[in-house]
Amino acid sequence: MVALRANKADSGFVPAGKARRVFDKTVSTVDPAQRERHADCMAAISANRSKEAFAELFDFYAPRIKSYMLRLGASDSEAEELAQDVMITVWQKAGMYDRNQASVSTWMFRIARNRRIDAQRRQRRPELTADDPMLRPPEIEQPDALLARDQLEGIVRSELVKLPLDQLRLLQAAFYDGLSHSEIARAFNLPLGTVKSRIRLAFLRLRGELEGGT
Amino acid sequence: MLLKTPEFCDNMSYTPANSFSELYSAYAAGCLDPAFALMVETQSVLRPGIGDAVASSEMISGSLLETAPMAALSGGALDRALAAIDALGADETASVKAGLAAGEAMEEVLGLPEPLRAAALDAVGKSGWQVMGRGLKRLNLNAGSRLETELYRIAPGARIPRHSHAGSEYTLVVAGGFTDERGSYGPGDVIINGPDDCHQPVGDEGEICYALAVRDGGLRFTGMFGIIQRMLGAR
Numbered sequence: 001m002v003a004l005r006a007n008k009a010d011s012g013f014v015p016a017g018k019a020r021r022v023f024d025k026t027v028s029t030v031d032p033a034q035r036e037r038h039a040d041c042m043a044a045i046s047a048n049r050s051k052e053a054f055a056e057l058f059d060f061y062a063p064r065i066k067s068y069m070l071r072l073g074a075s076d077s078e079a080e081e082l083a084q085d086v087m088i089t090v091w092q093k094a095g096m097y098d099r100n101q102a103s104v105s106t107w108m109f110r111i112a113r114n115r116r117i118d119a120q121r122r123q124r125r126p127e128l129t130a131d132d133p134m135l136r137p138p139e140i141e142q143p144d145a146l147l148a149r150d151q152l153e154g155i156v157r158s159e160l161v162k163l164p165l166d167q168l169r170l171l172q173a174a175f176y177d178g179l180s181h182s183e184i185a186r187a188f189n190l191p192l193g194t195v196k197s198r199i200r201l202a203f204l205r206l207r208g209e210l211e212g213g214t
Numbered sequence: 215m216l217l218k219t220p221e222f223c224d225n226m227s228y229t230p231a232n233s234f235s236e237l238y239s240a241y242a243a244g245c246l247d248p249a250f251a252l253m254v255e256t257q258s259v260l261r262p263g264i265g266d267a268v269a270s271s272e273m274i275s276g277s278l279l280e281t282a283p284m285a286a287l288s289g290g291a292l293d294r295a296l297a298a299i300d301a302l303g304a305d306e307t308a309s310v311k312a313g314l315a316a317g318e319a320m321e322e323v324l325g326l327p328e329p330l331r332a333a334a335l336d337a338v339g340k341s342g343w344q345v346m347g348r349g350l351k352r353l354n355l356n357a358g359s360r361l362e363t364e365l366y367r368i369a370p371g372a373r374i375p376r377h378s379h380a381g382s383e384y385t386l387v388v389a390g391g392f393t394d395e396r397g398s399y400g401p402g403d404v405i406i407n408g409p410d411d412c413h414q415p416v417g418d419e420g421e422i423c424y425a426l427a428v429r430d431g432g433l434r435f436t437g438m439f440g441i442i443q444r445m446l447g448a449r
Contacts, residue, residue: 065279
């Protein structure tokens, strides 16, 4: 592991106690109706340059993106600026959003993540091009791919809220905090093998490759 | 934030068993070193299975964004965003067009998959290809990482001088193929070499081979090239 920025507050390392606190509340993702509504907002921004639709997405996502940036170790003002930057990118690139390929939150998360990485690079990327992979998920080239992306999104969400809390916490540490399996093992005080097998089970379940109830 | 390199990673080749690899979750979360992020993105284009694993990882990360607590924004945050939007001119796409026009002069790398193509175009404009021997060229990429990130162009039959590595080296075959003492590799394959591995790759017949190499400790040439390298005072 390489520390590109040696800043203790930046470590992204979540002590077991802290990680636990986050999910003490009930986990809820947006419901399918709200997901459709967000996708409609994107369409309205793209087709009509609707500021009302933009404001609705801003109210929902900007505070969450800021929270994500803070969690990754950005300062309050950096996090605020990055959230602004992401939302303005959403306005500019709304036409590239394809509701059949990804939910609005997955699309926005990808932009937010890449903006954060860009901000850390010595040189900023000049501009997004239409080909930029952050704006599109990788194409599925196999006709026999297991499931279409939008079906997969539906499964991910419905399974996510059903996951046992211990699996959910591990998933968050891996997929949201970006910790390696050995870091997670230390943070949760679990054997490495247990971490790997629990994350594997949860991941397969979220992909619909495993029946629930494990 | 710590950016990770895959010293910990199982493997970059896709099997159902490692589709949940921490490499993809760290990538999805935005915590992977940029040089390796470039490699993951390029490999996902070449290998649908990897693309699927990355996409699933991003869906999980995206869903977790919905569950994130809301941080308080400064007063008037929405108004500032709306003002910024109004300030955006009609020239939103001008710089993209300029970049593409410049790119057309560099046919050499236009066939590469994004995002490698953009990184290579940038490097061709800045430092250009460095000729290393007959049929062998090297392009230094700036992936925003302290790790060495290079694109190799290996003509059919061209030999890369025998070398070992100071640290570990990850090589993704992007197009064409090459063969070393241990096997032959094609597009999407990632070859991992440790400090003890010494090899002499040769470009396969047919297509020109492009390979993306990321390493943390530099190359050590062991033959004649190595004597020259040491004379020049490198490593």
